Amino acid sequence: MKLKNILIKILIPIISVIFAFIVGAILIASIGGNAEEAFTYLFKGAFGSSANLGKTLVKATPLIFTGLAATFAYRCGVFNLGAEGQFVVGALISIWVSTSVEGVSGVPLIILSLILGALAGGIWGAIPGILKITRGLNEMIVSIMLNYVAVLFMGYLYTGPLREGSVPQTEAVNDALKLGRIYEGSNVHSGFVIAIIVAAIVYYFLFYTSKGFKLRAVGLNDTASMYNGFSVKKYMLMAFIVSGAIAGIGGSVELHGMQYRLMSGFGTGYGFDGVAIALIGQLNPIGTVLVAYLFAVLRTGANTMQVGTGMPTAVIDIIQALVIVFAVAGSALVNLPNVKQLFINITSKKQEKVVQE
């Protein structure tokens, strides 16, 4: 029974991806393109050379962080749509730390910057949490509003006080504060390793600690958890703070590892992508990492496809969006009573046969 559930959880995303690609192929054909050629370029772009492989890992890194942020919060039954804001706030603190702190430099400063980034993200994430548990406010709306505030504030900083020269962007972090490359010939930075470590910690916490168990219990049924004596509100707030911290450290890592400076478009869409990734990954940290990688494959590949075939990258955006549409519908479908019964009928028949034999 348990094995079957795991199998279904793995099958849903895979089938969704296949369906999304089929629809994507139809779409490409309908606007006069060659689907086979387009997808060949897509995968060549993502896997074709070690540089491209590296590019994909770099793209996956921020998505892993925001995906984990969404996973962690939703495991506790709260919806954090504010990962983008928390991501940006983390990066804001980091650029401030790395351009204004004196006396420390190199790796210690990077570590300080990452910790402060996580802290800032956590504080930004705590706001919807606090408003939810004290005022009963809808956490989704609050976190979305905070996204806009954070992004606009970042815009203010890179066009105003922290602007460098005529282009609206901040100055770059200096070379000593850039995250190291994992291997030569690609731009994979150690941030990817940090992302994997965070994923492992989240996995361990959620499934192998009693706090993690309680957190998931609150997510599954808060009334039952309350009568069991779990402090539901405390766990919800914790979920928000940790979720925000994960997104915040993601912003710091992106700043130190990839972008080096703040400019227009920093972090755009990562929050919602994270939610999509978490849902397709069935709220499992391992699934989240894999789906984040898939999204990154689609994105790096999309550029190659656009150059090679002239097919706009927006096709890939649609495929990505279809994956979530199918995956969520698929998860709901297998939970319907009729369908569940169908599954039980199929498996019990098999068992009967075994008995007869």
Add this chain to the structure above:
Amino acid sequence: MGDILNAGFIQELLLSTVRMATPILIVSLAELYSERAGLVNIGLDGIMALGALVGFLVGYTTGNPYMGILAGAVAGVFVNMIYAFCVINLCAEQIVYGMAINIFAPAVASFIYKIYFGVNSSLIQGPLMEALPIPLLSSIPILGSVLFNHTPIVYFTYLMVPVTAIFLNRTKAGLNFKAVGEFPKAAESLGIHVIRQKYIACIICGALAGIGGAYLTTCYINTYSDGVVSGRGFIALSAVIFGRWMPGGVLIAALLFGFADALQLRMQVASSDTPYQLLAMIPYLCTLFALAFFGIKKAGPKANGKPYLREER
């Protein structure tokens, strides 16, 4: 600051309040219909984005913004039917599916725009709906230009408020509709077709949200760009909570948020040395504070957000 607070400024401010409140109001009404039937739809932002694109595109190709509004409504209904099928028939979680729509619909909108106009197109301008002053009423000083010199969509939107109030509170159909959101089992046992009512709610919601999106690109500005909706769907969601799930309350909430939007726009024009990003935060902060101080814990339809399984006990 003193010289900008003159009569002209205030009149302009009120005028743009009415204008800016319109998309928020119509989308809040969309959400109101949906939530009154027990369906929380957080995909409004996405539906608006698609409505905005389709409205713009049809307005651009036909040269008639009214056709654009109509097409926007149809597009809204179409995309909301995906949501409807999944949450009503498949009992998918409403929040999760709303989120899926929020990711899906803007992607479709952006795709269509890029296919139609090419990847590197500059801003393309479509027709803008002209204002239709109401005879006599529009010649009242100040009030006339503030209230009665707008596009027909604005009149339609504000007219929808009393229509919705009367429908929900004074007609049998409306009471049946509300019953579905309060206690679907009891409604079903009284012979109300719950599933059908929920679909009707989704059709109304999709159409109104689509119009709200199309309004942005046919009445407010005459171009489409990704992110044109800029969170108005979520502001509309909070307007429903803030307005206590009542049409009158929603109107007040929409006007408040519209005022915040208008204020920041006018202030951008009036004081160009203030960084515009700080002013642009005003509507979002205003929404946050309004919710934090006046939001309530438990209100709204009882069965709001819960899936309805007929066979379930």
